[in-house]
Amino acid sequence: MHYSLNPDIYSESVKLEPIRAGFGRGLKAAGEANENIVALCADLTDSTQMSLFKAEFPNRFVEIGVAEQNLVTVASGMARAGKIPFTSSYAAFSPGRNWEQIRTTIALNDMPVKIIGSHAGISVGPDGATHQMLEDIALMRVLPNMIVLAPGDSIEAEKATKAIAENGKPSYMRLARDKTPIFSTEESPFEIGKAYVLKEGHDVTLLGTGAMTAQLLLAAELLEEMNVHAEVVHVPTIKPLDEDVILESVRKTGRVITAEEAQVAGGFGGAIAELLGEKLPTPLHRIGMQDRYGESGEPAELMTYFKLDGAAIAERTQRFISDVPRYHQGF
């Protein structure tokens, strides 16, 4: 399938927007389409972008206060009453603080509550390590019944929000604070459980989730100048993984790099390592946070320091390719 890529993605003038802005628009649209949608927030209504929904549907918005355990358990009860609750806070607090309540009253209880973790990743910036949630992917993808999404830009976040509003399942969506490049278009496909090839290549597969996919596209452009033809696959659904699309690309390239703004242990890289380990053992390098916390700084500064920007990824990929032979060993 052809993916509609924003033609400006490689330009300095590419439009930037926080991914969470797309969530705000998507939630309002979902609320217009379905009157059972309700929204609950833990004292962060503006910064998690729930304010659009609140302004439009004040009677379906619930202010919970700074009480993340109550946020998700009240939502579970509202879901029992037939509603489709969206809950939002910073990812460090939800699912960071209230994981057990999510496990028992939403995931095991199989309630269609939507957990929106905003301000995830080190690009939160100056707030520092306490607020830079890096473990949310690991925490949420181990929960049976739970869908886990990390949309790549604000346009995709809007589509993903509308999709989880109607999927009938417990769902986690990871959002970022900082403005990030918009690489998709209104015409780009989005479906829960699907991965998308954004750029074809045969030397290495670059798998990205969340805003890191934009960095992979920039890295792939730099790699072309080095005569390395990378395939870029965007994986906005971390659970369930689109095994078919991922394995098809890996069979072709025989080398894999993953990129995420999270702990690679248990995170997106962990999920890919599990998949490849069982179904298609392939040399793998995981880019992300390597068993350490972040720290205060400007987002761009931190992305450079932790080697998460396009240039650093291109350099790392080139070294990986020269160090590791291409390897095909399917079962």
Next chain:
Amino acid sequence: MSGQLTITQLEKKANEVRQDIIRMLEAAGSGHSAGPLGLADIVTALYFNIMNIDPAKPDWAERDMFFLSNGHTVPVQYAVMAERGYFDVSELTTLRKFGSRLQGHPERTKLPGLENTSGPLGSGLSQAAGYAYTLQYIDDVKHRWVYVVTGDGELNEGNIWEAAMFAGKYKLSQLIVYIDRNNIQIDGSTDDVMPLEDLRGKWESFGWHVQEIDGHNVDSVIDAASMARAISNKPSIIIAHTIPGKGVDFMEYDYKWHGVPPNKEQAKEALKKLRTLDGKITSGDIE
């Protein structure tokens, strides 16, 4: 669709529920004894008198809701549900066994009629509050009620006090909570582990209407619910003073019975105590 038994019939039913609980726990070989026995009168009164329910239609849209917050006491809920006709009494002895719908702690997705999944303490009250909020503010339904049972040890949990603030702020008047005030938890008395007093004052200061009753007097249990329903601008707490292990003298008041089941001999002795109302009547009168 209430059961509407007389007070005497309710007392007899609660005694049968206690016998069910003993048989279930003995068959299971694990589980909690004290809490379920102590709650038998309250939960029996709820299902046979107070709540508007239909066991033949567990998802009936007009039903009152019951959220068990301290999930470890679920044997009492299972026993009362079976006696009320949700499922056959013979299923009770599958409690905690492989393949059973009667999981060690309640799972909504396993058994029709359960409204929530609980066990980890402190979250059932919030779920009930979310339901009550929906009735009061979103669906504008005034004739349905949301009943909750919590333990007292459970009140150690922070999540409870988040819910207490929430329900108080929104004046969730359709939310009615029985606290099983039996003064024990796993490590000992609630006073030793983590004191809760002034319990009445705590809830009142959070904006709740508070009543205190004898949790073994079914008349009081029913009257308190009636009073709570009449309070139109506050959520309701009913502090129900109960005796842990009620009805079986060697279990009563002893925190060591919180989390263990009776063995075969103890179960036999307990059933004899219950059948004879602790020796007050001979077995010939009831068999």
